Amino acid sequence: MQMDRRAWMTGAGMAGMGAMLGAVPAPAMAAAGLTRPPRLRQGDTVGLIEPAGFTDDAFDLDLARETITAMGLNPTPARHLTARYGYLAGEDADRAADVNAMFADPEVRAVFAVRGGWGCARILPLLDFATIRKNPKLLVGFSDITALHLAFAAKAGFTTIHGPNASSSWGSYSWDAFRAVAFDGATPTFANPVGHEDRLVQRAGRIRTFGPGVTRGRLLGGNLTVLAALMGTPWLPDFSGAILFIEDVSEQPYRIDRMLTQLSLAGVLGKLAGVVFGQCTDCGPAGASFGGFTLSEVLQQHLEPLGIPAFQGGQFGHVANQYSLPLGVQAEMDATAGTIRLLEPAVA
Template sequence: MGMDRRGLMTGMGAMMAAAAIPGGATAAPLIKPPRLRAGDTVGLIEPAGFTDDAFDLDLVQDTIRAMGLTPKAAPHLAGRYGYLAGTDADRAADVNAMFADPDVRGIFAVRGGWGCARILPLLDFATIRKNPKLLTGFSDITALHLAFAAKAGFTTIHGPNAASSWGQYSWDAFRAVAFDAGTPTFTNPVGREDRLAQRIGRVRTFRPGVARGRLLGGNLTVLAALMGTPWLPDFSGAILFIEDIGEAPYRIDRMLTQLSLAGVLGRIKGVAFGQCTDCGAAGPSYGGFTLSEVLQQHLAPLGIPAFQGGQFGHVANQYSLPLGVEAEMDATTGTIRLLESAVR
């Protein structure tokens, strides 16, 4: 039987939609891992840099217990191989083992550093996809977050590492997302400096407005380093959040230029730039661009809502931003509101 005109148009529409996604695959619905509950066992991994003092891992485990959770150390957690926490094979094996372990309900990266990208080809994504679990961490853990968004399809959390300070602000944000399955609005803490005009918590708006889309992003350096690899998700229609540390303005300029030339900045709905710790120019910078000027040059011309100063990045207290969930960003107030829960 021949296909009628309506059926033909429907089929063509489906093919066009599939072609709009890298690889021609249709977009799969977001998978939500189980929420964390008191008493759950969570895995501790070091997929990048090593911990200098093994006794610091005791403090990390005490932090996890203070959350009401039970820590389970990966077999190579205290390993060291040069500046890495063990060989690539060992670190990848720890990640694979934690996702395969039925007793483990969530996974925390102890710290960042460098090295996550090295283990991406060694990860067992078939097993990881079958066992969705919350992975929490930031900085170099961005490589895992983005790869999981591209290859596994479930939520992960860009939030404090297990070895972070976990102040009340960070803990409240994480608990709302990971334990309560909440949809909080993330806003910067109110500054309490002894000055008439507060500096802490201020937001710079490059283009006002409200944007809605999937949250995707993380550390800018790691994101830029993954350009051209199969480990990046499709950023079309996303809200991009980015942060960094120890990068001079010209290097931020270079990385944003790379994202622009690769077409990423032209496909997104909004940009939230968090904290860029120690990102000033070294030495006298007369005649150079400041970080805010670099961001203004790249973000304002996009014609989409964009702001700088969100409370996430290499800072003591930060948001817990779940990758993949729908969110609303207000560039005027510098807030990010989750429109759906990250867990089930």
């Protein structure tokens, strides 16, 4: 089934947000053992880290700081924020030290990754999870930050947010979604934005349903490449009964096939309650592909046989605007409608 026109969020009205955003009372069904970090408030101090790749233009770092300031927050840079070590933002020990310091600092209320890239997995053994666990605070970012999200889900036991990095564009679509989850403690329903193309039939914002129906489970996921690279390590949470959300960028269909096969052979896909595949930016085949599988065909081959609700096309990934998906919280997905509804707040 495909969806053509849909508001990006639905639900009961919330003061100041209009009809685009809904907040309903959260049910008394907190995920077992899940700790909620404190919600963000205007004037809070938040940390800026680069746990993976570096930003090569100081002007771009200034824009990231200004973006956080425009949220009403006070950004404080990590000690090694401007460091560089090859293609990484400083040596592993220094990047890990920045993460540890931000979670140990009582003045810092949340931690934003400036960007992704590659390198988060390299610092996982160097993180002080005893300290991190004692100081729950929101970690925000996507792409390579998936390694931190999944490790925190496995080792720290509190909510983190798969959402825009500090250097992302932060249009109203992304900002409203993040504010609802991180500031307001809302439980919105995420759905794709309404398409406004000059076409008889809209193409933007459509979904493909591989397994119809509604299911519930805790949200876990992020970038597929990063997740697959962590298979067989102690840094992955238990996916039993989870709703897996995944996305990627610049991966040909055969590579997506390879990674989903890895998840299948490892038993991950067979444990899930549902799957949402978001956006796969620049994921077409390189060159002529006559006789090859499309991305949707690869997904159909892996997801349809699972016999669980599953759909493609959720608005998250390497795109200008995206949902803010809190890892660890209970959610409900409707694979026929193409929606994800939070069943409990991500913050206290």
